[in-house]
Each structure stands twice: as C-alpha cells, then as structure tokens.
Amino acid sequence: MAEKILIVDDEEDYLNLLRLILAPEGYEIKTACDGEDALRQLDGFQPDLMILDVNMPRLDGHGVCKKVRENTRLKKLPIIMLTVRSNEEEEVRGLENGSDDYITKPFEPTALVARVKTVLRRAAKKARTPQI
Amino acid sequence: MKIRTQLGIFSALLVLLSVGGVASFLYYSGKKALFREMEAKQKATIEQLAQIGREALLMKDDLLLLNYVNLIKKTTPAVVYAFIESPKGRILAHTDPMLIDAKDDTPAAEPALRSEGILRQDYIAKSGLESPSYNKSGLESPSYIDFSNPIYLGKEKAAVARVGFSKAELDGMISRSLAETRTRIMGVAAVNLLIGLFIALLIATAISRPVQALSAGASEIGKGNFYYELEIKSKSEIGHLASTFNEMARQLKELDEMKRDFVSSVTHELRSPLAAIDSYISMMMNQMETQIVKREIPRLAGGRATPFEKKGEIPRLACGGPPLLQKGNEGKYPVSRGEPPLLQKGKGESGELSPAKSAYGGREIEIIWKDNFARIKKNTVRLSKFIDDLLDVSKIEAGKLDVCPEEIEYEPVIRDMVELFTPKAAEQGIDLSFEMEKDLPRVLGDANRLKQVITNLVGNALKFTPSGGGIKVRAFLSNKEGGRMVETAVSDTGFGIPEDKIEKIFSKFEQVKEHRDKVKGQKGTGLGLAIAKAIVEMHSGTIWIKSRVNEGTTFHFTLPAVEA
Numbered sequence: 289m290a291e292k293i294l295i296v297d298d299e300e301d302y303l304n305l306l307r308l309i310l311a312p313e314g315y316e317i318k319t320a321c322d323g324e325d326a327l328r329q330l331d332g333f334q335p336d337l338m339i340l341d342v343n344m345p346r347l348d349g350h351g352v353c354k355k356v357r358e359n360t361r362l363k364k365l366p367i368i369m370l371t372v373r374s375n376e377e378e379e380v381r382g383l384e385n386g387s388d389d390y391i392t393k394p395f396e397p398t399a400l401v402a403r404v405k406t407v408l409r410r411a412a413k414k415a416r417t418p419q420i
Numbered sequence: 421m422k423i424r425t426q427l428g429i430f431s432a433l434l435v436l437l438s439v440g441g442v443a444s445f446l447y448y449s450g451k452k453a454l455f456r457e458m459e460a461k462q463k464a465t466i467e468q469l470a471q472i473g474r475e476a477l478l479m480k481d482d483l484l485l486l487n488y489v490n491l492i493k494k495t496t497p498a499v500v501y502a503f504i505e506s507p508k509g510r511i512l513a514h515t516d517p518m519l520i521d522a523k524d525d526t527p528a529a530e531p532a533l534r535s536e537g538i539l540r541q542d543y544i545a546k547s548g549l550e551s552p553s554y555n556k557s558g559l560e561s562p563s564y565i566d567f568s569n570p571i572y573l574g575k576e577k578a579a580v581a582r583v584g585f586s587k588a589e590l591d592g593m594i595s596r597s598l599a600e601t602r603t604r605i606m607g608v609a610a611v612n613l614l615i616g617l618f619i620a621l622l623i624a625t626a627i628s629r630p631v632q633a634l635s636a637g638a639s640e641i642g643k644g645n646f647y648y649e650l651e652i653k654s655k656s657e658i659g660h661l662a663s664t665f666n667e668m669a670r671q672l673k674e675l676d677e678m679k680r681d682f683v684s685s686v687t688h689e690l691r692s693p694l695a696a697i698d699s700y701i702s703m704m705m706n707q708m709e710t711q712i713v714k715r716e717i718p719r720l721a722g723g724r725a726t727p728f729e730k731k732g733e734i735p736r737l738a739c740g741g742p743p744l745l746q747k748g749n750e751g752k753y754p755v756s757r758g759e760p761p762l763l764q765k766g767k768g769e770s771g772e773l774s775p776a777k778s779a780y781g782g783r784e785i786e787i788i789w790k791d792n793f794a795r796i797k798k799n800t801v802r803l804s805k806f807i808d809d810l811l812d813v814s815k816i817e818a819g820k821l822d823v824c825p826e827e828i829e830y831e832p833v834i835r836d837m838v839e840l841f842t843p844k845a846a847e848q849g850i851d852l853s854f855e856m857e858k859d860l861p862r863v864l865g866d867a868n869r870l871k872q873v874i875t876n877l878v879g880n881a882l883k884f885t886p887s888g889g890g891i892k893v894r895a896f897l898s899n900k901e902g903g904r905m906v907e908t909a910v911s912d913t914g915f916g917i918p919e920d921k922i923e924k925i926f927s928k929f930e931q932v933k934e935h936r937d938k939v940k941g942q943k944g945t946g947l948g949l950a951i952a953k954a955i956v957e958m959h960s961g962t963i964w965i966k967s968r969v970n971e972g973t974t975f976h977f978t979l980p981a982v983e984a
Binding site: 299301302305308309343372393394395396397398 | 688691692693694695696697698699700702703706800804
C-alpha cells in the first residue's frame, strides 16, 4: 500500500513541485494550502508523513505542529518542516515543537526524497518496536 | 583654530580696547582738570596778596605786608617770591628782606607795572640777581611763572602785587599728581580688564559649546550612528540649528530603518520564488537524467557505442547514474554543482551539432536543454547567494545576526572549506594549498558562520588571482594582546589592493574597481568581506589585510583559542 503524504504550503508552486517530485516515487499525495486547511484535512485523514511549510498565513507551520502533537491520534505523525532558509533559530523551534526533520528551500529533489524515505523508515521502525 | 579660542581672543581684544580707551580718557580729562585747578589756585593767591597789600597800604602797615608775604611763601611751596612794588618799580615788601627798597629789575617788571589787571607771564631768569634763592638748583637758569595784580587806592594805581612760581616746582607737583591719577586709573583698569577677560572667556565658552556639540553630533552621524541626539535647549540660532540637526538625524534614522526594512522584506520576498525556481530546475534536470538513463542503459548494454561515447561526453551525461548517486557529489561541491557538462563544448567545438549527427536529434536537443538548465541553475544559485548575503548584511546592521560560538575543533571546518574550493581552483589553474599547525587548540566559534568567513575569503582570493597563481590557507597559534588566538591567513598571489583602498575594503559594496574589471565571469557582490568582518568581530576576533599591489594579498583573522 502506498504511503500517504500530506503536503502543506501556501504557495501553489511548491505544492505542485513537491507533488511532481514525490508522486513518481510512489507516494499518495494530498495537499493543503494553509495551516487551517491542513488541520481540517487531518480530521478525517491519517497520513504517514506531513511536509509542513513554516511561513504560512493564518496558522503557520509551528502552530500546526503544536496542534498535531496535542492530538492523541496524530501525536506520532512524522513531520518534516520546510523553511526558506537554514536558520538555526527556526530549526530549533521546529524541533522543539516536535517536527522530525527540516528541509530548507531551495532543496535538491534527490535530497528531499532521501529525507522523506529516512523519516518514513524511522517512523515505521518505531511503530514496530513496542513502547516500553 | 578652535572657535572657542577665536572667540576668546576676539572678545579679549575688545575688552582690552575698551578698558584702554576709557582709562586714557579718564587720564587726559584728569590732567586738564588739574591744570585748571592749579591756575585757579595761583590766581587766588595773587588776588589775595593784592587785597592784603591794599589794606596794608591804606593802613600804612608795613609789618602786616611783610608777614603776609612770608606767609604766602611758607604755605605755598611753589611760590619762589612774592612782593609788592610801587608803580615806579621800587620794592615795598619782599619775601627776601634784602631786596626791600631795591629797584625791581626782573624781565617781567616792565609789563607787570604797565598792566591794568591780573597778568600772567612766563620768563627765564637772566642771572642770579633777581633773588638769591633762585639759584638754589644752580646750573640752569630757573624759569618762573609770574603773576602780577595792580593795587588801586581810589583811581590811582598805588602799587603792584607780584607772585612768582617756580616752573620746575609746579611741573613736579603736576607730574606727582598725574602719577597718582595714573596709578589709580591703572588699578581700576586692571580690575576691569580681569573681569572683562573672564566674562569674555565665559561668553566664548557659552557660544562655542553648542557649536562643539553640533560638530561632535555631525561626526557621530557621519559614522552612521543615527541615534545620536543633541541636547541643546537654547532659543538662539544655535538652538534652532540643533533642533534642525536633530530633525535631520531623526529623518536619517527613519530612512536607514526604511532601507533596512526594505532590504529585509525584499530579500525575503525574493527568496521564496527563487527557491521555487531553483527546486524546479533541479527537478527538471533530474527528470531529464532519469529519462536519458532509462533510454540509454538498454542501448549501451546492447554494446552499441554511440558517437557521443567516443567524444567522452555522453557517458558523463547518460551514465551520470540515477539522481541519488549524484547527490553526494553535488552536496559536497555546491560551487561546481550544475556546471554544464557541455561547458567545454563552447571552446571551439560549437560546430558539433551538425546535421550529419542529427540521427540522434531528440537526444541532442536534450543535451542543449541540459546545458541551458545548468546555466539557469547556476544563475539562480548566484542570485540566491546574493540574497543570502544581503540578508546577512541587513541582519548585521540590525544587530540580529545569529552567531552562537561554542567549543569546536577548528581543523575540520577549515579543511572542509578548502576541499570545497580545490576543484574550482584546479579548474582555474590556481594552486590551493592548506597548512595547519599541529595540536592547535579548540576554538570558540560557530562552525557554520566560520565556514562562511572562509568561503568568502577563499572565494575572494580565487576571484582575484590569475591563472598560474597560488592561494595558501594557513592556521596557526598566535599570541595577541587578548590572549592566545588561533590565527588564519589566506594569502593569494593576486593583483593586490592599493593602500588607499585597504581601509575601505571591508565596507559594503566596496570593490577595487580596476580589479573588478579584470575578473572574468562572475563578479562578487561586494558584501562578502563586510559579512566576514562582522562575523569575525562577533567572535571577539579581529580581521585585517596585508597587501602589495601586483604581489598579492593576505587576509588574517583571529579566533579566541580555548584554554586547555
């Protein structure tokens, strides 16, 4: 079964780009155009991974991340944050809010795919190991 | 000369002039009054003598006359002689008793006897005959001032009263009196002068202080400190100037903030679309690679050599491997990333795409596209770099550049960066070498920011070093005033920087123009060194240059070493 990825970005260009890169890898892609939209979609949908842009109107990536972590069902959803620039402050904030990884724009498609694979693999491994 | 000194000298001169003027006016008017007073006294003396003489003649009291004549001489020191003589010149009474009854033979006798009222005449004694007492001083014939006043009994001129004053004595009295006046005036003037000079100094200071404050403020603003505010609360023109100045500073500050906001928001806005373009291009390049690989692998596996293979180009292109395999390489050398594979083609092989080879038509267009993509990519990367630099600069200006120094091993940082540039240096025919002192202590630094500094310095050196030159990167321990430091030196054999430009080389957008023109291809942004300087200084290090035109330049910077 194809793994499902929810991509959240307010810029349509990035949604399209990420879809173009990830779809050929065999993932099932869903998109959301801002933080609130993402939360709405997550209500009836359990993706295997969420790629989350930080800078968005209304509810930004950090806000979404926090909300998701507060939800028991989605608590363990792997999240990759997408930031415009490698910025240590942002990075720390993202990781503090519970994201699993971050990618800076612009990114190399190959690097993105590799990160996605790594995060998914790690999540799968965690799921198999029973929690002590 | 300082304004305060100028004003001080000017007002001191003014004070001096006015005090001098007043003093000399007082002196001369004092002198005049003295002369008038003296003459009045002399007249009073002769009038009194005439009065007494008349009474004595009326009463025929010779003794009274003699006593009075002597009294005059006693009470008035300047009087040399006083006598009464008959209209015929016979002396009736005289201060010198020897001359009583003698004939008056002074040069003044004739006019005095003829005169109808008080007569004043100056004369010089002919000889000692006039009076024995004349010759007291001896050598010079004394000169006299002679006053005469006729005495009338009824309508008849009965006698003439005469008093002689010694001119020398009078002059002495006058000069003594004048000297006294002078001393008095001088004292007052001196006090006035002191007070005046003190006030002049106060005025000079009061006027020049705000001017100095203004000047200090202007130079502060010149240095870029727009937060400087003058505190001059005067209502004079200077106060007005100060408030205008503050207003100007405020506007400059606003402009500066506006510029900063503008740069920061524009660069932020530019970043996102640029990143999108960049990522799209990367994706398309990858897609194309994948396509070619898919198509070419079966073909190559079939053992059929293509004309591209002979040229050694297609294997690079087609067998570059799946995108994932290339990733390591690209990540490691971002500078060479996206170098178009057909770059060499431009060097005289442009005729390659001849119709004769168009049997591979579709593939050749792929090659051209790939080249084009690579060029777009290269320019996007360059633009991104510029925007990153601009953002860094705006952060530095706002004091928001995040530098988090921690104890780090310095060698990997510097070695990584040198290795990063090795291929590019080789490509340009420049020898890039690296030397590191053994057992260098750890440094207090932010690895990412230090990489940025080294990238900027080495990149800069590469840009300004002609082919065949060399760049040497050295790191060693040095003892500076601030304690043990790890010093890094990046030396090149480039054009060098003229002495007058060295000071400005760390300013924003500053590039040595002549050199900029010599650089082929990609020009720098002129921001790299400004950023490097800010980063080094945020590490409590220093950065400096030594350069000789046409010999080369060495950039040095220090980082605090961690004590073991």
